[in-house]
Amino acid sequence: MNVGLQQVLDESALSRAQIAERAGLHRATVYRAAEGSTDLRIDTLEELALACGMEVAFSYRPASVPAAADAGRVMLDADSLDPTSAEVMTWIERLRRYAGENPLRIAEEAGRYSSLLHRQGAVNMVGDFTPERLASAGYAIGKNWALSGAVALEAMEAELPADVVSVMWVSDPLAVSRLLSDSGRVARRGASSANLILATPTFTTLTGMVPLDGLRLVAPVQAVIDCAGLQGPTRDAAFDVARTW
Numbered sequence: 002m003n004v005g006l007q008q009v010l011d012e013s014a015l016s017r018a019q020i021a022e023r024a025g026l027h028r029a030t031v032y033r034a035a036e037g038s039t040d041l042r043i044d045t046l047e048e049l050a051l052a053c054g055m056e057v058a059f060s061y062r063p064a065s066v067p068a069a070a071d072a073g074r075v076m077l078d079a080d081s082l083d084p085t086s087a088e089v090m091t092w093i094e095r096l097r098r099y100a101g102e103n104p105l106r107i108a109e110e111a112g113r114y115s116s117l118l119h120r121q122g123a124v125n126m127v128g129d130f131t132p133e134r135l136a137s138a139g140y141a142i143g144k145n146w147a148l149s150g151a152v153a154l155e156a157m158e159a160e161l162p163a164d165v166v167s168v169m170w171v172s173d174p175l176a177v178s179r180l181l182s183d184s185g186r187v188a189r190r191g192a193s194s195a196n197l198i199l200a201t202p203t204f205t206t207l208t209g210m211v212p213l214d215g216l217r218l219v220a221p222v223q224a225v226i227d228c229a230g231l232q233g234p235t236r237d238a239a240f241d242v243a244r245t246w
Contacts, residue, residue, distance in 0.1 A: 006046060010035045013053040023052035065119040067203045068092045070226050073111025074205040077104055077222050082205055105243060108222065112229025112236070117168060117198045124174040125195035128185015135169050135197075136216050138180040144172040145202065147210045147217040150235060153224035156213055159242045162234045167197045168227050170206050170219065174199035198231075221246075 010031070013020060017035065021028040025048060033039035034049060041049075043057070050057050072092035075082045084090050092114075100106035117123055132152045139146035150168035154161055171177050177199050178187055188195045209220030219227070221242075228239030 006041075006049065007035055007037055009050060009053050009055050015053065020049065020052045024048040063116065063119040064114045065116050065121065065230075066092070066114055067120075068115075069096070069111050069113075070115035070223075070230075071203050071205045072096055073107055073115075073226050074208065074223060076107050076111075078205075078209065078220070082208060085204060105240065108225045108243065109229045109236075109240075112226045112231075114230075115226070116230030116232075117200050117227065118231060120198075120200055122174065123198055123200040124178045125188045126178060126181060126185045126197040126199065127188045127194050128181070128197065130167060130181065130184050130197050132216055134181070134184050135167070138177050139169065139171060139217065141180055142171060142173060142176055145207055146171040146177075147202070147207050147219045149219045149224045149227040150198070150231065151196075152216070153218045153221070154228065154235075154238050154242065156211075156216075156218055157221060157224070157242050159238045161238055164196070164233075165235045165238055166195065166231050168231075169197065169199050170202040171199055172201060174201060 010020065015023070017031045018028055021031045024031070026045065030039070030045070031049065034041060047057050068086070068088040069092045071089045072084070073096060075084050075089060076093060076096060084093060096107055096110050099110045132148060135148055135152070147170050148167065149170060151161060151165040152167050154165065169177065185197065206219065206223060209223070211218045211220065225239045225243045228235045
């Protein structure tokens with residue numbers, strides 16, 4: 002059974018005061034933990050879990066950190082973007098260690114660590130999604146959106162194999178997935194058959210967006226970072242284009 006701390010506390014037969022006493026913690030800490038409004042040290046998590054008759058087990062998963070892509074954009078578009086958070090600054094330092102000053106390596110590492118294949122909240126879809134159909138859904142939702150992946154690569158005149166993935170950045174991925182239900186279906190996250198990923202943009206994602214024939218395309222650098230995280234033929238097609246810049 003894999004449950005979160007809030008569920009452990011909510012389902013415990015003990016009161017918050019009893020849990021705090023058993024864990025040797027202040028009662029306010031337990032209340033904040035139950036609300037999810039505080040960051041806890043590992044030893045505190047362990048004491049809370051044990052007080053409720055549970056133990057903590059940690060696991061690992063592939064990285065998908067939006068700040069990694071933000072850091073890559075800041076490094077590669079330094080004239081137009083500034084870091085806005087300590088997390089982005091931390092990722093800039095990491096990318097310098099991982100990639101040095103090589104622009105292609107920076108894009109590759111930024112994409113790898115922000116991969117949409119593993120992004121929490123992203124929606125994967127399988128279907129027949131033309132750029133015009135995606136644009137129609139974007140305009141219908143009435144919020145900021147832009148296309149990346151296969152659509153952006155095609156605009157950059159890349160040679161695309163059949164299994165390249167399209168990306169749509171949009172503020173409400175679930176709402177757009179419902180609008181696109183006439184053209185395809187939702188797939189599980191990480192499904193190899195998915196050919197469209199809907200994801201929420203960050204503060205850098207739509208910077209430098211390019212309008213083209215009724216479409217909105219992310220900046221070429223953003224498209225390369227996005228495609229780098231998708232791996233396989235999508236990544237290869239993006240880097241074939243990037244090497245010509």
